[in-house]
Amino acid sequence: MNAPPVRPNPLRAALSTALLSVGIAGEAAAAQKMPSVEELWKVIQQQQQEIEALKTKLGQTETVQKEVKQEVQDLKTASKGEAPSEPGKPADEAGKKKVKSESDRKTDILAAEVEKLKTSLIIPEKREYKSMYGMAPAASQVYMNKRGLSIGGYGEFFYTNFQNDGVEKSLQRKNTADMARLVLYAGYKFNDWIVLNNEIEFEHGSTGEGSEEKGEVSVEFSYLDFLFDPRANVRTGLMLVPMGFINEIHEPTFFHGNRRPEVEQLIIPTTWREMGVGVHGEIVPGLVYRAYGINGLNAEGFDSFGIREGRQGGSQALAENLAFTGRVDYMPPELPGLMVGASTFLGDAGQGNVFMTAAGPQKPNVFTQLYEGHLQWHYRGFEFRALGAWGGIGDAAILSEAKGETVGSSNYGWYVEGAYDVLPWLWQGTTQYLAPFVRYQRYNTLATVPDGFTDYDGLYDRRIYQAGLTYKPITNIVIKADYQNISSGAGQLPGQFNLGVGFIY
Known part of the structure; x- marks a missing residue:
């Protein structure tokens, strides 16, 4: 090993330098007088003072270096949210x-x-809007967070001008302007595999004033997702029933027309949510499923318009009878933009209720079934949707007698829809969207009725021809205009001209 370097003594170096200087001077000028001891001592003292001054400056430099090092450490500590340590006192206060x-x-x-x-x-600052785990794009934001709170929402409002020409007076309607809904999404991602997602909705610009038609505040869904594996995850809470296009993905920027399709309001009720638990996942690339066990419908709410008012929505829901709902969708990886799928709902809706009939009180077995198939295709600017649904209601005769109106034994509905984004042809390179669309709907909530009951001369057998425009200046905002011509087996119904705005965030 090498020996450590020897640090020179400043006093010894100064003395040697002084003696050497004196010796050289003596040799060069022998005739001059040699300095006295006192003079040599003065030279040594002067050298020593200079050395001490250098040492003092060196000490000050080391102090400043320590101070700077401490400040750097404090910056690191502060960035972690900890209190900084007390710095040492520098020699120069101005420097400090x-x-x-x-x-x-x-x-x-x-x-x-x-x-x-x-x-x-x-x-x-920037969001990507895409559907995840069966939820709408804005509702899926919580899944894209690494951890913590996520907020979002959507809203829509529109004006409706009813066309009453040629319509029976009892069926005529007045024009309306409605803040249809304002929704807040509030989700929380606890860690990589546990997610809480909530939707709170304010309807019709009010909190009710004693009437649901005047507005209400509702929890549209509130569930926990346990993301164990892409093929099998567990969901529990107040969940959306996975049927049709609109019930799960009902944000206004993702469907045409101001009002949701009537087939997906009456035959498949929206927004339909119930308490339960289930599983969901992706079996192979492109093949996804959802399967839930939930509380059943409540047949006390069934009427001539079908099962819509039988939804319980997690509000003191009766769970004497449970139900099953499931859905499968396939999106072939080799055909981007194509989706085909089907869904079902099966369960008794009697819920132990007693219905009064001429034969006395009865507890009917109101087995309710609903089957649905759908297809969607997006190719470049072209969009196409088709959906069909059929439903059956058990013991409809008992319900009809007890309620004093016809409840259909079966119902059905279907629609087809096409749209095309024309703006790229008019304005190359634009990110805006403008699509004319057309839709045809046919549904009948009293397709078959119990013996002895009327179908009201086909009043609930309806056809709707619809056309309109959908414009998106940006992804988050949509402006819609559409017209609906509505007819039934009993005659013409009021047409509708709708103009509205929707947004997501």
Whole structure:
């Protein structure tokens, strides 16, 4: 090993330098008088003072270096949210203030960046809108967060002008303007595999005023997802029934027309949600499923319009009879934009209720079944949808007698829809969207009726011809205009001209 270097003694070096200088001077000028001991001592003292001054400056430099090192450590500590340690006292107070001021500036910058990072976890500067785990794009934002709180929502409002020409007076309607709904999504991602998702909806611009038609506040869904494996995950809580296009994905920027299709309001009720537990996942690429056990419908709400008012929505829901609902969709990887699928709902809706009839009180077995198939295809600017559904209601005769109106033994509905984004042909490179669309609907909530009951001369057998425009200046906002011509087996019904705006965030 090499020996450590020997540090020269400043006093010895000064003395040697002085003696050497004196010796050289003596040799060069022998005739001059040799300096006295006192004079040599003065030279040595002067050298020693210079050395001490150098040592003092060196000490000051080391102090400043320590101070700077401490400030750097404090910056690191502050970025972690911890209290900084007490810095040592520098020799130069002016130097300390200068360093501290710079430290404060850097700390402020770091604090601002940390706050910006925390905020971006809740409200990211840029969002990607895509459906995940069966939920609508804005409702899926919580799944895209790494952790913590996520907020979002949607809303829609529109004006309806009813065309009453040629319509029986009792069926005529007045024009309306409606803040249809304002929705808040509030989700929380606890970790990589546990997610809470909630939707709270305000309808018709009010909290009810004693009437649901005047508005209400509702929990549209509130569930926990346990994401164990892409092929099998568990969901529980107040969940959307996975049927049709609209019930799960009902944000206004993702369907044409201001009002949701009537087939997906009456035959497949929206928004239909119930308490339960189930599984969902992707079996192979493109093949996804959802299967839930939920509380059944309540037949006390069934009427001539079908099962819609039998939804319980998690509000003190009767669970004497449970139900099963399931869905399968296939999106072939080799055909992007194509989706085909089917869904079903099966369950007794009697819920132990007693219905009064001429034969006395009865507890009917109101077995309710609903089957649905759908196809969707997006190719470049072209969009196509087709959906068909059929439903059956058991013991409809008992219900009809007890309620004093006809409840159909079976019902059905279907529609086809086409749209095309024409704006790229008019404005190359644009990110905006403008699509004319057409839709034809046919449904009948009294397709078959119990013996002895009327179908009201085909009043609930309806056909709807619809056309309109859908314009999106940006992805988050849609402006819609559409016209509906509605007829029934009993005659013409009021047509509708609808103009509205929708948004997601």
